[in-house]
Amino acid sequence: MAQETRSYKVFQFPANMIPRVDGDADDWKMVPDSYTVGMDQLVNDKNLSAKPDPKNMDVKVKVGWVKGLNRLYFLYEAYDNYWDFTHPDLHNDIFEVVVDGDRSGGPLIAEQHPNKDLSWSEAYFSFHGVHAQNYHIFTPAEGKDWALAWGSQPWIKDLPYANAAYHYNFRPGKAGKLTLEFWITPFDYAGPEGPARAVETKLEENKKIGLCWAVLDYDDVNDVKKQDFWNLSREHKMYGNASFLLPFTLMPLEPSFRRPLAAQWSFQMVDPKRRLVAFTDKSEGKITAWQWDFGDGTTSTEQHPMHTYKEAGKYVVVLWVEGPAGKARMAKVWDVAVP
Template sequence: MHKILGCAAFLLLTLSLTQLRAQSTQEPEKDKRSFKIFQFPADKIPRIDGNTDDWAMVPDSFAVGIDQLRDDNKHFLKADPKNLDVKVKVGWVKGENRLYFLYEAYDNYWDFSLPDLHNDIFEVVVDADRSGGTFIDELHPNKDMEKWEAYFSFHGVHAQNYHIFTPAVGKDWALVWGSQPWIKKLPYANAAYNYHFKPGESGKLILEFFITPFDYAGTEGPVRAVQSNLYENKIIGMSWAVLDYDDVNDKSKQGFWNLSHQHKMYGNADYMLPFKLMPLDERYRKSIAADWSFKVVDMNRRVVAFIDESEGKVNSWHWDFGDGTSSAEQYPYHQYKNAGKYVVILDIEGSAGKSRRSKVWDVAVK
C-alpha cells in the first residue's frame, strides 16, 4: 500500500513539475483590449491649432486614459494623476488616409530643455495594415544583414514610430525613428501645441497632430511610398507610450508608461493593439443621400462596375448609364457599346425620401 501511495505521489509531483515547465515556456497572455477611432464628418475636420474645440463632439468613450497604461520601468506600481495624467483621443475622416490625435497631459515636472532625445515624449507606433512583425534594425529577423543595410531598407518601412517631443522647443516636433523623416512633414503630418509652463514646472499640455500611416515608407522618399488605406470598420495596429523624465539625476522617478503592456511594442508590430475605424455617428449621418463610385472592369470590352455608396435606408435604386439604358440593381455591371464620356445618374428612394447623385463625364471608356 505504501509503495502504491509513494508511486502516486511521485506521479503527481512529476505532473506538477511538467505543468510548471510548460507554463514557464508559454507566451505572455494575449492582451484582449481593443479601442475605437472616432470618425469626423467631412465638414468638421479638426484644425491643427492646439485647441480642443474641434474635439468636443468626440464622446469620452473614445478617450484612452493613463489608467490603461503601465510603467514598464517598474518604478511606479500605478499611475498617480498628481504626478502624471494623460488622455488621448484618436480620429479619422473618411476619404483621407490620416490619423488625428488629441493628447492632453498634466505633468508635475516638464523636462524639455535639452536639444537632444532627452525630452518628455509621447511615442506613437502604428501598423495600419497589421502586417505585424519587427520593424527596427536591431530586431531584424535576418541577423546576417549588415546593420546599416537593415536600417535603410527595413527600419520604419512597413510600420512607423514617432517620438513626439512634449513640448518641442528649438527642435522638430518629432523624431521619426527610421530613415524616412519626410513622413513628419506636410502634407503627411502636422502638429501644434498649447501650454503655459517652463522647463521644470508643472502644468497642462495640449498636443494636436495628424500623421499618415504607410504600408511602405522608404528612405528614397514619397516616390515609391504606399499610404495605408483607411476605411470604415478597418482594424489597424497601434500603441503608444509616455516617457516621463521627472528628474534627470534620479532614474527612479522616470516612467515609461506603455499602452501595449509589451515593452518592445516600439519595434515589434505584433505587440500593438487593435484600433477600429468607426463609422460616422448617427448624429452626423444624412437620413438619405445618394452616392456611388465605379470601376472599369474591362476597358477593352467597355465593362464598368457601379457601386452604390448611398447613406440611409434605401428601398429602390435607378441607374441611368447615360447611353439610353438603365438598371434597378444596387450594384450593376454595364457594358457600353460605344466609346465616350457619359453622364451617369443614380436615383434612390427610401422611407426618408428621395435623393439623386449624377457625375458628369466621370465614366469614360474607349
C-alpha cells in the same frame, strides 16, 4: 503575462468637420468619452505594480480619422508636474506612437531584424520603419523638430504626410497642461528613398489597424534611462515590434452624424475594350429602391449594376435612391468616360 484582449476605437470625423490642427481641442468636443484612452490604461514599465498618480502625470488621448483620407488624427492632453524639454537631443518628455497600418506585425527596428548577419546600416536603411512606423513626439518641442520619425524615412513627419500644433503656457521644469494636436499618415511601405515608391495604408470603415503609444516622463533627471515609461501595451518592446500593438477599429460615423438618406456611388472600368463598367452603390441610409441612368439612354434598377457602353464618349451618370426618409440623387458629370 495574460493574453491581451483589449481593443480600442478610432472616431470618424464627418468630412465637413475635419479637425483643425491648431492646438485647440474644441474640434474634439464632438468625440464621445468612450473614445478616450486615459492614464488608467497604461502600465509603468519600470514598476508594473505602480498606479498612475494624476498629481504627477495625467494623460488622455483620442484618435480620429476621416473617410477618404489616409490620416490618423490625435488629440493628446497631458498634465505633468515637471515638464522637461530644454535639451536638443532625445532627452525630452515624449509621446511615443507606433502604428502598423496593415497589421503585418513583427519587428520594425534595425536592432530586431531577424537576419543577424546584416550590418546595422543594411538593416536600418532596408528595414527600420519601413512596414510600421515609430514617432517620438517631443512634448513640447522648443528649438527642435516636433518629432523624431525613428527610421530611415524622416520625410514622413513633414507635410503633406504629417502636421502638429501645441498649446501650453508653462516653462521648463514647471507644472502645467499641454494640448497637442497632430496627424500622421500610416504606410504599408515607407522607404528611405522618399515618397515616390511609398504605399499609404488605405483607411476604410471597420478596418483594424495596429496602434500603440507610450508616455516617457522625466522628472528632473539627466539619465535618459531613468525616465518613467508608461505604456499602453503590456509588452515593453512594442516600440520595435508591431506584433505587440493593439487593435484599433476605424469606426463608422456616430448615429448623430449620419444622414437619413444620401445618394452616392463609384465605378470601375472592368474591360476598356468592351467598354464594360461596374457601378457600385455607396448611398447612406435605409434604401428600398435604386434607379440608374447611364447617360446613354439606358437605365437599371439593380443596386450594383454592370453596364456595357456601345459607343466611346463622356457620360453623365445619375443614381436616384428611395427609402422611408424620401428620395435623393447623385449625378456625376463626365466622370465616366469610355474609350
